[in-house]
Amino acid sequence: MTNWRTVFGHDSPYDPQVDGIETAIDTARNDGYTVIEGACGTGKTMIALTAGIDLVRDPDTGYERVLVLTSVKQQLRQFEDDLETINENLPADWDPVSGLTLVGKADVCPYNREGKAGFDDGTVYDRCETLRDRTRDLTGEGGETTARNLVGRARSQQIGLADSADRTGGAFLETAGEPTPYPPALPEHGDGGPVGAETEYCPFYAQYLEDLPDEANDGDAAEAIPYDFTDAGMITPENLVARSVAHGTCPHSVMGAALGHVEVVIGNYYHAFDSRTVGSFTGALVDESTFVVCDEAHMLEPRVRDLVSEGVADSTLRDAETELSRVIQPVKFEREGRRAAGGSKTADADLVRAELADSDVSYEELNRTLEFVGDLRTELDRRVTDFLDRKHRGWQSNLTDLPDEEIPLRDPAVPAEDELTEWANAANYGDADWVRAEAVGAVVARILNEAEDEDRTRAAPAVGRVLGEWYRQGHTDYFREIELERTWDDTEPADSWRRAYNARLGLHNCVPSDAIGSRLASFGGGILMSATLEPMDAFTEVTGLRYLERAEDRPVVERRYGLHFPAENRESFAVAVPKFTYDNRGSPSDVRGPGEHGQRNPTRTHYADAIQKIARLPGNVLVGMPSYAEAEWIAGVLERRVDKPILLDAASDDQTTQSLKDEFFAGDGKVLVTSLRGTLTEGVDYSGDRLAAAVVCGVPIVNTSSPRTKAVRRAYDDEFGDGFTYALTIPAVRKARQAIGRVIRSPADVGVRVLLDERYARDSWDSVRPYLPEDNEFQAVSPDMLDVGLERFRSRRSSQ
16 A cells, blocks of 8 residues: 555645545545545645545555546646646656546647648548558558558658758658658558559558557557656657657557556546547546546536537438438449449449448348438428528528527427427338438448548448437437527528528437446546535436445545635625526617617616726726626626726637637736636636636526527426426536636635625525535625725735
8 A cells, every 4th residue: 555645746735635635545445436626726636646646556456547537628737737746756766657648639640730741620530540541451461561661661752852852841740849750741652553543641650550569479559659658757748749750650549559558547528428439549448447537527417418419410411311322323223234424333333232241231221221311301401491481581581690599309398209200200210210220321331431442431320320319319318409500601502591500400418417427337436526516415416426326335425625725815795786687687789879878777787886896906807797798798888987908708719719818817907708608717727916806797597498408407307306406507606606716726816706696695596595615705795895895805905
């Protein structure tokens, strides 16, 4: 047994860290889970890593690795930093703890990173798989050459280029600060063949294949890793790429070879909860020898709900029709004694028959699935057209103004068979047509990939999978609808809804607790942690942990650690202004007009006055609103009232958001206004003097009129008894607490935290005060008393 203090990365742990580490170790030894709500500054990442590494280094526990899952990139980097801190402070006679961060192919492929050889983020996966297949075909049993020869050919091309051009002329592909042994263009193999018959291949993957040990000698893929990963410590994606390309090998393949051997693996939720990712890449991590850490665990439920939901776009249905037709056509033409344009299809017909003979799919099933998918698309078109005719009369002449829409396929509040299934039954499509589409899709993809010698992602398997799930899943836990997402496609007819919309058949998992609980049951034990998990009973129910405790007798131990920083450094208020609900405030558009407010609305006046007072505090102020529309409203008010720069966030890409953050942090105090459903209120580090105050306006409950939201609420009613509380209220309060928690991040931080809405301040039928921490940190005050508290804060700031 090791002493966890040897692993701990700092000289003296906080008291909560001591309790958290020892609780997690003891619980995991009994195959259990520790659930930790710890305020910012608790040191949760160090708690989790210390406990997990101690268990892994103890040979008596059976744990071989720690798997960290987080949905926030900043937290991912925090785990990397803390592991490096641990390694820096280990005793001299200890081996460093090996660590690896998992990322996608787009982040590590040398060609894609540098935008070479026709790679881009949208096609990198398919292009990579095709090149890998070609490289394996060239070097495998019966292949034309060897991996060593392919590597040598690519290296010789680079040498030739270096002889004929200087290094600044682009002869060497460089990435992650390292030169590679290959040119920027893909090499080709074509010994003795006709011009134009050469085969592109990936030299990085060829080097990886060359380094792989002989399977006949029980070789391990880890032997292909070009560095000693047991002595390398924490390998970040940038480290991985640099080390791999310097050797000339494939970074992504090296990642896959290493992930089952390092002691700490850092990834995203989909690395454990997405069935396709687990099946193709991370399956070796999902077993009882893994200690799993679910960071930002308040996001576990919504993230997994998305991962275990399914959907298929209208365009994918169209592509599947095309793929099915291309497989059917050669056999059909042969039977009819016809020739396709461009020559005989006899060879293709032979391929189709051979593949069908090797499978349990018949030619008749190919035709039947083609008919089903075609009719399904026609029915989808009819339903979308009817919906738009009802809700947006004359929509054909106003395509650019159409909003996103949901078309429910049943009453969301009444579980029943969906209308699309009813249509299929009436059209004589039975159980077999839904279920067999999956097998048909797999065969179609195999035939096309073999015929074209290109391992592309095909549409038919995706369509088949969704149709199979549509048939198999229940009608209470799953909700079916048509989703219309605004887009624009000039190739579609001017009066077609497809010009303005991408339609998608959505199959949404309303209650992911079974999926979460069954996956957690696969691991040996672990920690689920966040700054905002209360109420714990609700959290353990919706994540399936309570089921593990009851049905599998696996312990679930809860710990709560509040702010342990000096109380005099902060002021925290829950202000009893009128509820910020639609009934009280109306729409932002209702109050715009001449003057400051247009039509004066008492609720909005209260909020504008309170927010103005907070915004005038010295330093940076964060204002969180329930939506971007409300953020735009209050930003307009503050621009007229506050003598500070007002920065308005909007739904945008990561680069734009990062630029906005940089502007906010630079220079003198500013006000940043955003939506509580955006990315600036969770996982962003506002430590030090980056944030002096934060105010949350209203309880950010999602749109309750959405059909999907209604279906989730009804499913939670059936599962947990109170759907509104479990599915809507508690997640909303966690959103608010995440935003307000940005202010105090360290013992030196000083700031104000304000929750505006009487539901935070008073006990009532819809009060959310019970879902705030039990330490009475947030003082319930009237709007007038807010002035007193803010003045107290100003005085404290001026005296420091």
